[in-house]
Amino acid sequence: MKIAKIETFLVPPRWLFCRVExxxxLVGWGEPVVEGRAEVVRTAVDVLAEYLIGRDPLRIEDHWQVLTKGGFYRGGPVLSSAVAGLDQALWDIAGRCYGAPVHRLLGGPVRDRVRVYAWVGGDEPARLREALTEQVEAGFTAVKMNASGLLSSMPTAAEIGRIVERAEVAREVLGPARDFALDAHGRATVPAARRILAAVAPFHPMFVEEPVAPEHLSRLGDLVSGTTVPVALGERLYSRSDFLPALQAGLSIAQPDLSHAGGISETRRIAAVAEAYDVQLAxxxxxxxxxxxxxxQVAFATPNFLIQEQSAGIHYNTDADLLDYVLDRAPFTFVDGYAVRNDLPGLGVSVDEAAVREADxxxxxxxxxxxRHDDGSLAEW
Structure with missing residues (x-):
């Protein structure tokens, strides 16, 4: 069995799919994308495909090593995301070849269901109470929202107050038995992050995500040592070596993205390193x-897994939603806020190829x- 064809598809709202035949x-699917740079990743996939065509798709680890280390210049979001999607597709092929879900190829399941959380926006908090209530009624036990919209470099008392207001409303609607997380989106400076963590601590968020941008990880230890709020980050880290300084600084929750951090293969290794630091995977x-x-698939097979993000109804999905390109929605049916394990082969997703080709x-x-800030200077998005 050899890899014969690799194709990519730009599909709304902002995704890139790849198909390996x-x-x-046998066909496997992956999702290699850097949001906002999908076309660049598409080109990277085309370049990497030159190596893969004609080779055995089941030599996943060897291919991962060559694709990530075979070139003199390595790493970064574009290359790591291109590798990630191809890696997903190869694992999908392997599962279909062996007639087993990927989690069984990773050593077998360690849980029967995976807790997931829902997004409720939060940039503009006017509908927050209603959005939270909707997710509670849908059965979710955890939600995530942005901590703020545009944030000043040194936030005013009013800006901090609006963040606190979001946390207060969330705790009021959710009660003590459900969880909420705040995504700071790297918008805060280190001094601002200190104030934000202190201000929201009384409301016991499950975690605060990206309290600082990844280029300021050298200051992460300062933040972690000064708060009891669990700190999470990792969507803009792409390898074990990227995560290591954060783990050593006292990170609570590692958040690699399987479409950015080298796919299933590298995320499993990130999880193993995180486990050595008693850090959870989300x-x-x-x-x-x-x-x-x-x-x-990774969540079902990873002991130190905590919770899974998913994008159904997320504010980015304006032209298409999570399940618009799948034929069988059952694997993505959440029961009481959980995804239930099944034994569908490969990744367990049935892609609507006709819809994907039409979208492309x-x-x-x-x-x-x-x-931009009021003075015209660039602000973190």
Whole structure:
């Protein structure tokens, strides 16, 4: 069995899918994308495909080593994301070849269901109470929301107050038995992050995500040592070596993204390193169904897994939603806030290939907004 064809598809709202086909007709799907740079990742996949065509798809680890280390210049979001999607697709092929779900190929399941959380926005908190109530009624036991919209470099008391208001409303609606997380989105400076963590601590968030941007990880230890709030990050870290300084600084929750951090293969290794630091895994996944399917396979087989992000109804999904490109929605049916394990082969996702090909005829060109402060200087989005 050899890899015969590799294709990519730009599909709304902001995703990139890849399809890997073997010479005997097996097909695997992956989701290699950097949101806002999907076209660049598409080109990277095309370059990496030059090596893969004609090779045995089941030599997943050897291919991962060559694709990540065979070039003199390595790493970074574009290359790591291109490798991630191809890695997902190869694991999908392996599962279909052996007639088993990927989690069984990873050593077998350690749990029967995976806790997931829902997004409720939060940039503009006017509908927050209603959105929280909707997710509670849908059975979710945890939600995540942005801590703020645009944030000043040194936030005013009013800005901090609006963050506290979000946390207060969340705790009031959810009660003590459910969880909420705040995503700071790297918008805060280190001094601002200190104040935010202190201000929301009384409301016991499950975690605060990306309290500082990844380029300031050297200051993470200062933040962690000064708070009891669990700190989470990792969507903009792409390897074990990227995560190591954060783990050593006292990170509570690691959030690698399976479409950015080298796919299933590297995320499993990140989880193993995190376990050595007593750190939990909560994979980042505001993306499409293939990325979520891959994340769930890892979650079922990873002992130190905590909770899984998923993008159904997320505010980014304006032109298409999570399940618009799948034929069988059952694997993504959440029961009481959990995804239930099944034994569907590969990643367990049935892609609607016709819908994907039709969507790619009108490829998206999604870009994240560029925000500016009142004085005209660039603000973190």
């Amino acid at each position: 073997t010479d005997d007709g 994979p980042h996944c505001p993306l499409g169904p293939i990325a979520l399917a891959a994340s769930l 005829r009108r490829p998206h060109a999604w870009r994240n907004p560029v925000w």
